[in-house]
Amino acid sequence: xxxxxxxQRKEYANALTELGKTRTDIVVLDAxxxxxxxxVEFAKKFPERFFNCGIAEQNMMGTAAGLAASGKVxxxxxxxxxxxxxxxxxxxxxxxxxxxxxxxxxxxxxITVGGxxxxxxxxxxxxxxRSLPNMTVIVPADGIEAYKAVMAVADxxxxxxVRLGRxxxxxxxxxxxxxxxxxxxxxxxxxxxxxxGCGQMVAVCMDAAEExxxxxxxxxxxxxxxxxxxxxxxxxxxxxxxxxVVTAEEHNISTGLGSAVAAVLGERLPSPLKMIGTPDCFGExxxxxxxxRRYGLxxxxxxxxxxxxxxxxxx
Amino acid sequence: MHLYDDQTIRMLxxxxxxxxxxVIKMTFTAKSGHPGGSLSYADILSALYFNVMxxxxxxxxxxxxxxxxxxxxxxxxxxYAALAEAGYIPVEDLLSLRKLGSHLQGHPCxxxxxGVEMSTGSLGQGLSVANGxxxxxxxxxxxxxxxxxxxxxxxEEGQNWEAAMLASHYKLDNITAFIDRNMMQIxxxxxxxxxxxxxxxxxxxxxxxxxxxxxxxxxxxxxxxxKASQIKSKPTMIxxxxxxxxxxSFMEGAVAFHGKAPNPDExxxxxxxxxxxx
Numbered sequence: 275x276x277x278x279x280x281x282q283r284k285e286y287a288n289a290l291t292e293l294g295k296t297r298t299d300i301v302v303l304d305a306x307x308x309x310x311x312x313x314v315e316f317a318k319k320f321p322e323r324f325f326n327c328g329i330a331e332q333n334m335m336g337t338a339a340g341l342a343a344s345g346k347v348x349x350x351x352x353x354x355x356x357x358x359x360x361x362x363x364x365x366x367x368x369x370x371x372x373x374x375x376x377x378x379x380x381x382x383x384x385i386t387v388g389g390x391x392x393x394x395x396x397x398x399x400x401x402x403x404r405s406l407p408n409m410t411v412i413v414p415a416d417g418i419e420a421y422k423a424v425m426a427v428a429d430x431x432x433x434x435x436v437r438l439g440r441x442x443x444x445x446x447x448x449x450x451x452x453x454x455x456x457x458x459x460x461x462x463x464x465x466x467x468x469x470x471g472c473g474q475m476v477a478v479c480m481d482a483a484e485e486x487x488x489x490x491x492x493x494x495x496x497x498x499x500x501x502x503x504x505x506x507x508x509x510x511x512x513x514x515x516x517x518x519v520v521t522a523e524e525h526n527i528s529t530g531l532g533s534a535v536a537a538v539l540g541e542r543l544p545s546p547l548k549m550i551g552t553p554d555c556f557g558e559x560x561x562x563x564x565x566x567r568r569y570g571l572x573x574x575x576x577x578x579x580x581x582x583x584x585x586x587x588x589x
Numbered sequence: 590m591h592l593y594d595d596q597t598i599r600m601l602x603x604x605x606x607x608x609x610x611x612v613i614k615m616t617f618t619a620k621s622g623h624p625g626g627s628l629s630y631a632d633i634l635s636a637l638y639f640n641v642m643x644x645x646x647x648x649x650x651x652x653x654x655x656x657x658x659x660x661x662x663x664x665x666x667x668x669y670a671a672l673a674e675a676g677y678i679p680v681e682d683l684l685s686l687r688k689l690g691s692h693l694q695g696h697p698c699x700x701x702x703x704g705v706e707m708s709t710g711s712l713g714q715g716l717s718v719a720n721g722x723x724x725x726x727x728x729x730x731x732x733x734x735x736x737x738x739x740x741x742x743x744x745e746e747g748q749n750w751e752a753a754m755l756a757s758h759y760k761l762d763n764i765t766a767f768i769d770r771n772m773m774q775i776x777x778x779x780x781x782x783x784x785x786x787x788x789x790x791x792x793x794x795x796x797x798x799x800x801x802x803x804x805x806x807x808x809x810x811x812x813x814x815x816k817a818s819q820i821k822s823k824p825t826m827i828x829x830x831x832x833x834x835x836x837x838s839f840m841e842g843a844v845a846f847h848g849k850a851p852n853p854d855e856x857x858x859x860x861x862x863x864x865x866x867x
Contacts, residue, residue, distance in 0.1 A: 333751035340721020367711040
């Protein structure tokens with residue numbers, strides 16, 4: 275499919291500066307990456323409500339917690355690998371346990387960080403965040419959804435994690451599409467297999483569905499933009515119809531979307547399932563596109579997996 | 590400088606003593622908890638809750654209140670005792686410490702206990718939270734002061750020094766922090782486990798106004814708090830030299846009572862030494 279590309283980071287900045295105009299309770303913190311996360315746009319417009327914490331993510335999260343405990347809605351940003359892993363205990367103890375209004379919006383998630391390599395490629399962040407009670411976890415599929423997710427978490431009571439990428443991603447949704455925290459969207463209907471994706475892998479699923487159609491397979495594509503709480507009803511309704519599932523994520527399959535889906539299906543509707551994502555490994559340097567291919571995050575791999583689960587349900 | 594009359598000092602010393610008795614009863618009843626580090630800062634707690642802080646126990650969410658973050662969360666027994674004596678929670682609840690279903694968790698929980706400003710227990714995190722509260726107070730132009738009580742062993746956590754930088758960078762002169770310098774941590778004397786000295790110089794080097802006091806001398810505590818509130822553009826760290834287990838002879842300076850409750854004999858002796866016969 276020919277895609278138009280959008281920047282999730284740019285839309286994050288747009289949403290923040292829009293919020294800043296009317297919501298005086300919104301404050302933004304960053305850890306020396308404001309030009310990369312784009313929180314610098316908020317800083318330019320509302321300098322008194324922006325706090326650069328320097329390269330000190332643990333203190334940033336605690337400071338965000340203190341602001342939230344005083345009635346602010348605190349957005350804290352950094353790269354996903356640092357915003358979740360470097361300060362996980364601070365998020366657990368000072369944000370999630372006291373259920374505070376801190377919105378962790380991380381950019382540069384996943385393998386597509388590219389040249390920086392494994393140290394900067396967060397493939398565990400969804401797992402780290404979804405294991406925390408009280409935490410809402412959102413992985414927007416494109417720029418427009420990133421904008422809506424940021425708007426939504428600003429109104430949501432409690433801690434949230436929003437996972438954004440570095441690279442531009444295909445535009446899947448429109449300003450008119452509905453976005454609600456905890457609600458998945460069926461982007462394409464089909465009866466043979468359910469392709470459940472998050473982030474830019476939803477576009478990959480759409481491409482796979484197009485390819486599968488040529489092979490006579492009707493795939494249903496679900497944009498599971500909220501990983502926690504997972505929209506179990508939409509998932510089950512789809513799988514009841516199709517009887518086979520492929521999950522797709524730019525994250526390790528042991529703690530991300532795939533395992534969240536597997537847990538639900540395992541208990542409520544055991545079905546043939548294949549997870550596309552990174553295996554139990556770290557990433558490496560390379561171009562985004564090359565890395566997506568190297569780690570099997572492609573429409574071709576999703577299509578092959580779909581054929582495999584369809585075969586399995588017939589056995 | 591404010592002169593504190595003898596009556597005020599005696600009242601605060603008496604409150605500190607009551608807090609200490611509660612600590613003994615609570616940890617004895619719970620059969621666990623942290624008496625040592627609770628007794629060492631009982632005088633500071635008394636000064637803050639019954640004289641220094643501007644707060645309303647009948648309206649815990651009052652916006653302009655001063656706030657206290659107990660970074661050394663394991664010293665919860667004394668904290669709860671102070672909150673109870675101040676009127677945030679019923680005194681009779683104190684003996685439910687650490688029991689299933691109690692709102693008095695082993696470490697402070699913001700959502701369970703009125704008056705608790707922040708959930709703590711994982712060390713080294715309180716000062717960052719105090720930073721956030723201090724920034725919020727400045728943004729909203731509220732007069733609130735933020736008090737943060739830290740342990741000395743806790744200073745080994747690197748996050749404190751990140752927080753130290755931010756507080757001086759943003760000129761958070763509405764923070765008064767304390768280090769309960771009792772020289773002990775679980776594995777032994779702080780200087781043996783991990784050297785902290787020169788502690789005051791470290792805080793000065795990080796841009797803080799540093800005061801050193803005897804943390805059991807009520808007048809010194811009150812005067813230091815007043816000095817801190819007058820300093821402009823700098824946060825204040827009060828290094829309070831204390832004795833772990835203060836007030837109970839066999840707990841004083843005894844590492845063993847960092848995280849151990851008194852047995853029945855020790856319980857009776859401790860309360861007797863604190864002036865209560867049972």
